[in-house]
Amino acid sequence: MEMILKQNKIMKNKLLVDLQIEKQIVRRNKKNKIFKGIIIAGTVISTLPLLLILFYIFKQGITAINWDFFTNLPKPVGETGGGVANALVGSILILLVSCVLAIPIGIIIGIYLSEVAKSRLAYYSRLAVDVLQGIPSIVIGIIIYEWIVRPMGGFSAFSGSVALALMMLPSIVKSTEETLKLLPESLKEASLALGVPYYKTILKIIVPTGLGGIMTGIILSISRVIGETAPLLFTAFGNPFMSTNIFKPISSLPLIIFNYATSPYNDWHQLAWGASMLLILMILILNIITKIVQRKWKVQF
Amino acid sequence: MTAISFQAKRINLKEKVFKKTLTLSAIIVVVILMAIFFTLLINSMPSIKALGTKFFYDKTWDPVADEYGALPFLVGTLLTSFLALVISTPFSIAVAIFLGEYYKKGIVAEIFKNVIDLLAGIPSVIYGFWGLIVLVPIVRMIEMKLNLPPYGVGIFTSSVILAIMVLPFSVSLSRQVISMVPAHLKEAAYSLGATRFEVITKIIIPYTKSGLFAGLLLALGRALGETMAVTMLIGNTHEIPTGIFSPGNTMASVIANEFSEATGEIYTSALIEMGLFLFVVATIINILGKQVIKRFTIS
Numbered sequence: 349m350e351m352i353l354k355q356n357k358i359m360k361n362k363l364l365v366d367l368q369i370e371k372q373i374v375r376r377n378k379k380n381k382i383f384k385g386i387i388i389a390g391t392v393i394s395t396l397p398l399l400l401i402l403f404y405i406f407k408q409g410i411t412a413i414n415w416d417f418f419t420n421l422p423k424p425v426g427e428t429g430g431g432v433a434n435a436l437v438g439s440i441l442i443l444l445v446s447c448v449l450a451i452p453i454g455i456i457i458g459i460y461l462s463e464v465a466k467s468r469l470a471y472y473s474r475l476a477v478d479v480l481q482g483i484p485s486i487v488i489g490i491i492i493y494e495w496i497v498r499p500m501g502g503f504s505a506f507s508g509s510v511a512l513a514l515m516m517l518p519s520i521v522k523s524t525e526e527t528l529k530l531l532p533e534s535l536k537e538a539s540l541a542l543g544v545p546y547y548k549t550i551l552k553i554i555v556p557t558g559l560g561g562i563m564t565g566i567i568l569s570i571s572r573v574i575g576e577t578a579p580l581l582f583t584a585f586g587n588p589f590m591s592t593n594i595f596k597p598i599s600s601l602p603l604i605i606f607n608y609a610t611s612p613y614n615d616w617h618q619l620a621w622g623a624s625m626l627l628i629l630m631i632l633i634l635n636i637i638t639k640i641v642q643r644k645w646k647v648q649f
Numbered sequence: 650m651t652a653i654s655f656q657a658k659r660i661n662l663k664e665k666v667f668k669k670t671l672t673l674s675a676i677i678v679v680v681i682l683m684a685i686f687f688t689l690l691i692n693s694m695p696s697i698k699a700l701g702t703k704f705f706y707d708k709t710w711d712p713v714a715d716e717y718g719a720l721p722f723l724v725g726t727l728l729t730s731f732l733a734l735v736i737s738t739p740f741s742i743a744v745a746i747f748l749g750e751y752y753k754k755g756i757v758a759e760i761f762k763n764v765i766d767l768l769a770g771i772p773s774v775i776y777g778f779w780g781l782i783v784l785v786p787i788v789r790m791i792e793m794k795l796n797l798p799p800y801g802v803g804i805f806t807s808s809v810i811l812a813i814m815v816l817p818f819s820v821s822l823s824r825q826v827i828s829m830v831p832a833h834l835k836e837a838a839y840s841l842g843a844t845r846f847e848v849i850t851k852i853i854i855p856y857t858k859s860g861l862f863a864g865l866l867l868a869l870g871r872a873l874g875e876t877m878a879v880t881m882l883i884g885n886t887h888e889i890p891t892g893i894f895s896p897g898n899t900m901a902s903v904i905a906n907e908f909s910e911a912t913g914e915i916y917t918s919a920l921i922e923m924g925l926f927l928f929v930v931a932t933i934i935n936i937l938g939k940q941v942i943k944r945f946t947i948s
Contacts, residue, residue, distance in 0.1 A: 380844040387751060390743025395764045397813045401771060401779050457678055460671040473675040475936075476682040482935035483685070483928060484874020486901045490908065490924045494688050514681075521678075545660045547667035575772020578876040578901070582909045602774045602877075609778035610881060617782075624775045631770050 402628070409625025412618045422588060422604070425613045432623050434590045438505065438598040442584060443570060445509035445594060450516040451566060457517075458524020458562070459550060465529070481518035488514055489579040497583060505591070505598035508584030512576060516569040523565020527558040560645025564638050571634035575627055577602040601627050686928070693922035695914050704922060710887045710903075712911070717919040719926075721889045725897035728804050728890060729879060730872040733811035734865060740812075741819040741868070742861065746849060748820070749827030769817035777881030780810045785882070792894055802884040803896040810878045815871045819864035826860025826945060827853055860945045866938035870931050876901040900927055 420431030457473065464470050488511050496507040531554060539549040555562070580586075585597040586607065601623050608620035696704065700717060707718025744765065752758040781802075788809075789801035830853050838848045854861070884896025885906060900923040911917045 376844050376847070380846040383846040383849070384751065387743045387747050390740050391747040391761060394740045394744050394816060395761065395768075398764055398768045398771070400783070401775070404779055404783060405775070453674060453677070456671060456674040460675045463671065464675075469672065469675050469679075473678050476678045478939055479682055479932050479935060480678065480685075482870055482931050484876065484901060484931055486874065486876040486904050487685075487689070487924045487928050487931075490904065490921055491685050491688055493908070494692055494921075517678075545664055547664055550667070571770060575774065577772070577774040578905060581905055585909070602772055605772075605774050605778060606877060606881070609774070609781060620778060624778060627772060627775065631772075632767075635767070635770060 405621065405624050405628055408618070408621035412622030413625065417619075417622050421590060422619065425615055428615070430615070430619055432601065432604055432619060432626070434587065435599040435601045435604040435623065436626070437590065437592065438584070438587070439574065439600040439602075441592060441594065441598065442505055442508045442512060442580075442600055443574060445506065446511075446513035446516060446573070447566075447570065449509060450513035450520060450569070454517050454520030454566075455524050455555070455562060457521045459528065459555070461521065461525040462528035463550070477518045477521050480514070481522075485515065485576055485578040486581075489582050492579065493582040500595070503583060503585035503597040505584050505594040505596065508580045508598065508600070509594070511579035511583050512573045515573050515576060515579065519569040519572065520562075520565050523568070524558070524562050527561025527565070528554060530561075531557055560641055563641050563645070567634050567638045567641065571631045571638075574630060574634070575602050577606050689921060689925040689928055693918050693925045696918035696922045699915050700919065704919065708889060712907070712913070712916050715913070715915065717915065719900065719919070719923055721887055722898050722900045722903050722923065724889050725804065725883065726873060726899040726901070728893070728897070729807045729811060729883070729899055730869055732804065732808035732893060733815060733872045734869055736808060737812035737816045737819065737868065738865065741816050741823060741864070744816070744820045745823035745827050745861075745864075746853075749824040750845075750849060750853065753828060765817045765820055768813070769821075773814065773875060773877040774881075776810050776814055777878035780806060780878060780882045784809060788894075795894075797892075797894050800884060800894070800896050802882050803894050804883065804890050805893045807879045807882045807899075808893070810882055811872050811875060814875060814878060815868040818871050819868040822864035822867060822942070823857070823861050826857045826864075826942075829860075829946075830856050857945075859941050863938045863941040863945070866934050866941070870934040870938065873934070874901055874927050874931050876905050880905050900924075 416429045417431045418436065419433050420429055421434055422432065423430035457477070461470055461474055461477075492507050492511040492514070496510055497503055500507070535557065536549055536554060539553045540546065544553070580600055580603055584600055584603065586603045587597045587599045591598050605620045605623045605627070608616040608623070611617070696717065700707075704717065704719050705723060706720055707716070708720050709716045709718050710721060744761070748758055748761060748765075752761070784806055785801035788803070788806045789799045792799045792801070834852055834856065835848050838852050843851070879899050880902035883898055883902055885898050885902065886896045887898065890897035904920050904923055908917070908920050911920055
């Protein structure tokens with residue numbers, strides 16, 4: 349009799365424990381699900397600002413963009429039909445000059461870093477590139493002001509280009525270095541074994557093979573500096589008239605957005621929305637080109 | 650014979666020039682960086698000599714009276730940056746876990762990755778403009794509900810925009826370190842019956858702690874130096890902010906606003922000294938972050 353009672357008690361306890369474990373599992377599974385929900389909610393909320401910003405810019409910008417917008421100069425408050433022709437030309441000119449300055453140097457440094465990976469100079473050079481990338485853009489503005497604007501006696505498109513080139517340099521160097529590092533050693537050795545000089549091996553074999561990756565880096569760096577405003581404030585400075593002289597002050601899209609956005613006039617806000625949309629479209633297109641280049645010229649080894 | 654040796658000589662010469670050019674270019678970056686530092690240092694010398702450490706604890710910035718105390722801007726810079734990090738960190742970790750653990754591949758991952766990349770691509774000035782038109786009225790409404798003076802612009806508004814702007818930077822790093830957690834660690838935990846939640850909180854996050862911290866550091870570096878959006882949204886006053894809703898100013902935005910109009914040696918020099926401060930802080934944070942990542946990837 350007592351045995352049976354004891355066994356019953358044990359069974360009961362076991363059931364109770366089982367029930368508790370069951371409950372615990374249910375609770376843990378619930379926690380798991382809730383957590384996943386929180387993560388998904390957090391991610392979706394994080395993307396909302398982008399959607400809101402794009403929505404606003406396109407909604408407001410689309411009405412601002414017409415033929416006048418591309419061909420006219422900005423007009424005083426109250427007059428309709430003002431455009432951003434000077435800023436568009438300025439932006440393109442500044443970028444072209446900064447590409448000419450930054451791309452060759454960037455690629456050469458990238459080649460050095462991938463070829464001489466472990467020397468002391470490579471270490472410091474890599475560190476310098478990293479630090480350069482982290483310098484606040486406004487500080488770049490000050491530097492170029494002291495280096496170029498003050499000695500040359502005035503603001504100029506050229507100084508703006510140098511500032512942007514300085515900002516493009518790190519990402520060009522890094523993409524070149526990383527692309528070239530991925531190439532197999534055998535490629536270089538095959539070329540050298542055929543008696544091709546080292547410089548020709550690099551310029552005619554290695555660089556063309558990694559061109560896709562290098563191009564991607566260049567386009568990305570352009571899309572990153574195309575909207576930079578802070579380094580242009582005391583270099584390119586802005587100009588209400590059309591100018592193509594690189595030694596004179598020049599306007600640019602980000603500068604015009606800054607000036608018009610902070611003005612109290614609705615007409616000017618409208619121009620700023622249009623310019624913002626134009627800028628965003630350019631950045632989108634550059635990003636899409638990058639994706640295409642990446643896919644088409646993927647380094648295959 | 651002579652033709653060949655002549656050619657060989659020319660190739661040798663080209664070879665030498667090529668190698669010299671490579672080395673020279675690597676030296677040039679180092680030189681540029683040093684030159685940047687010394688330009689800032691030399692140009693801020695007049696202010697360092699005239700003001701000394703008073704520069705960092707003096708509360709009045711009054712160029713007309715020739716008084717340059719950067720404390721209000723120092724406080725403004727730190728306050729906006731840290732507040733931005735506080736706002737953005739929960740979201741950046743959520744996105745990092747989402748992309749590094751739940752949805753590593755597939756169309757969902759691609760879409761969200763591209764969205765976050767684009768977020769990083771939007772120019773600062775456009776963030777500022779959007780904030781001015783959309784965010785400022787919202788903040789003004791909140792301030793009225795809280796019975797505060799309805800400025801709309803101020804520390805809080807700039808921090809929200811900064812939080813959105815730095816999110817992609819911490820996400821890209823955190824996502825990488827989270828996806829680098831060795832599979833055998835996770836599988837061992839799963840085989841013991843752990844749920845995914847438990848794997849994430851007890852394996853992944855402790856394992857990636859240092860990497861996540863590096864992500865925060867890099868985001869902080871970005872936030873400290875961010876100029877345009879903050880300039881447009883912070884209110885640009887010269888007083889020490891009294892709360893998170895009051896207007897203020899950051900070092901970067903003071904430089905942006907006053908540098909091209911600054912007259913007088915000490916005025917310009919004081920602004921450059923702020924630039925030097927930003928440069929040094931950003932560099933330290935950057936190197937520290939890189940060091941943490943390096944240690945993480947090696948271990």
